[in-house]
Amino acid sequence: MRTNDVILQTVTTIVSFMIILFSVQLFFAGHYHPGGGFIGGLMTSGALVLLLLAFDIKTVSKILPVDYKLLIAIGLLLAVGTGAGALLFDVPFLTHAYNYFNLPLLGKTSLHTAVIFDTGVYLVVIGVTMTIIQTIGVSE
């Protein structure tokens, strides 16, 4: 017998977007406020887990055709690349740089290369969490 979980699926479609917005806010606020790449990645994978709970793996991989193991590799590449990029400017490994730029909508903004490193952490956390959950959590 198929159970009808229309309430769970309707709530999930609305709530998962709010969780993803919250995770993006946590990620970008990480430099000045509590948050950062780690907790942002965990919250994003929380939203994906909620999608997995309400739907199934087949549907979710159709919505988001992402290979999470590739995501780990891209994240590590970004983190190492930020560190190695410092070597091009004749400064020690993982030296970060920042400057102020005038962006069209945001005005005077401080752009920091630590954000790229944090993006690497974010992608690795999503990749590891989703790989573990998809490998262990599936019932055959």
Add this chain to the structure above:
Amino acid sequence: MLEAIIQISLLAVSISMIGLIYRVIVGPTTPDRVVALDALGVNLIAIIALASMLLHSKSFLEVILLIGILAFIGTVAFSKFLEKGAIIEHDRDH
């Protein structure tokens, strides 16, 4: 004055958490325990909000939203396990 009110509220929330812990330990069925754990999460949110007022800090506001989301996901996962026996299905159609 406000500090005394916050401390009284903390005491009240703590007493209600003790009642919920009693239900988690004693509760005859598993759904009783799941509902009690969900309510414990809500009470934890209340305690963090009161503590951040007591400490004059805005740094805990993310934690409040975080615990709300985690309690929701955890309760949904537990309920699905109780109802279907599987938390994540591979294919819903069979």
